[in-house]
Amino acid sequence: MxxxxxxxxxxxxxxxxxxxxxxxxxxxxxxxxxxxxxxxxxxxxxxxxxxxxxxxxxxxxxxxxxxxxxxxxxxNHTFVEVRNIAQDLKSANRDYQARVVSKRAITASMLDDEMRRKFGIDEAVVPSNSKAANAKNVDSYSIDSNTDSTEAAVLYEVKIIHFADGQPIQFEERWVDATKVPEFIEQDFSVVNTSDYLIAKSPLERGNYTIRALAAPDEIANALQIAPQSPTLVLRRQTYSAGRVLTFVKMWHAGDRYQFSGKL
Structure with missing residues (x-):
């Protein structure tokens, strides 16, 4: 609907x-x-x-x-340049595809401590008249069935596998402020790039990131088609708009298929 x-x-x-x-x-x-x-x-x-x-x-x-x-x-200099894996792969003459694993709306009562801290959300449930209120079970996304359907969505979560030449190269886990970008969850992210959409709808003013080597948990290993506990490179990034965190993302990469490089 x-x-x-x-x-x-x-x-x-x-x-x-x-x-x-x-x-x-x-x-x-x-x-x-x-x-x-x-x-x-x-x-x-x-x-x-x-x-x-x-x-x-x-x-x-x-x-x-x-x-x-x-x-x-x-x-000017406050605008955040965010790398786009789709453009990077296409510019390298590699075939790019994206597959959406899941999309869901998250209410305040569903949040863990990490997400509360990241997005500055307290224990109070957002009123049901907010922009992202009354999200109900539909084909494209859902709220947990154990949650009161009148409780407003405060975050949207998407999980996407990015492929290069048919091989999974990145697993993206992204959370977005549902009140700032209420139509985010309705997009087809097998066609629309998440970062491109967010920049177009709510220009990013700053951000920060870290890159760590971590052993792949089962979900990540299955998505990247690697053995559990294999080495991965994980880029964690949060970007801000209007002084608040707009999106937080974890991008997992198979350690033997991906590297980060740049010019100094």
């Missing part, structure tokens, strides 16, 4: 599309509230909500008496 996208979210998506397509450049004024209200056939209050949220996310800058402008900072 397809969920109706709220009007303010449609306006946000359209503004982001115009920015990322280059129609509205950094520092340029965007359409006025009145023009946007007429274009989308909504009230100025609805437009104001969209502009307010994008301003809080540092995508737009509102200037009293002058209008609303595309913020400069998201296009």
């Amino acid at each position: 397809t969920k109706t996208v709220p009007a303010y979210q449609r306006i946000k998506n359209a503004i982001l599309d115009n920015i990322h397509s280059g129609k509205w450049q950094a520092g340029e004024a965007i359409s006025t509230e009145m023009a946007l209200a007429e274009e989308f056939e909504v009230s100025r209050m609805t437009v104001n909500r969209a502009l307010k949220e994008l301003s809080e996310e540092r995508v737009l800058e509102r200037r009293q008496g002058s209008g609303t402008f595309v913020a400069q900072q998201q296009f």
Whole structure:
């Protein structure tokens, strides 16, 4: 079942599309509230909500008496460059494929301590009128059947295997703030790259990562088609938008198939 996208979210998506397509450049004024209200056939209050949220996310800058402008900072040194395994493999003339293992919505009561700390979520359940509220069992994702269906999703979780020339090369475990990117879980990630989608919808301002060598637990070993406890390289990365963690990801790589390199 397809969920109706709220009007303010449609306006946000359209503004982001115009920015990322280059129609509205950094520092340029965007359409006025009145023009946007007429274009989308909504009230100025609805437009104001969209502009307010994008301003809080540092995508737009509102200037009293002058209008609303595309913020400069998201296009300068604060913008996070995130490597895309699909592009890397294709640029190396290798056949790339992705297979989605699972997708699910996670409520506050389902979180472990690590995820609470990562995303700054306390014990309180997010109210059911939030953007990601009332997620129910559908073909593309689900909430644990033991959880109250009126409890809002606070995170989305996806697990994806990335293949190079038919061989699994990376197992991706990703968690995303469901309240900031409510349509994330509905995407087909065998076609859409997770990082590309997040950057397009909520520009990343900073991030941090670690790379460790770990023995593969059973789930990871099965996904990568290697023996349990085989050596793997694990990249753990969290990226921020509007001052908050937007996504946390673990990327597992078979140690004998993958290496990290760069230029100094």
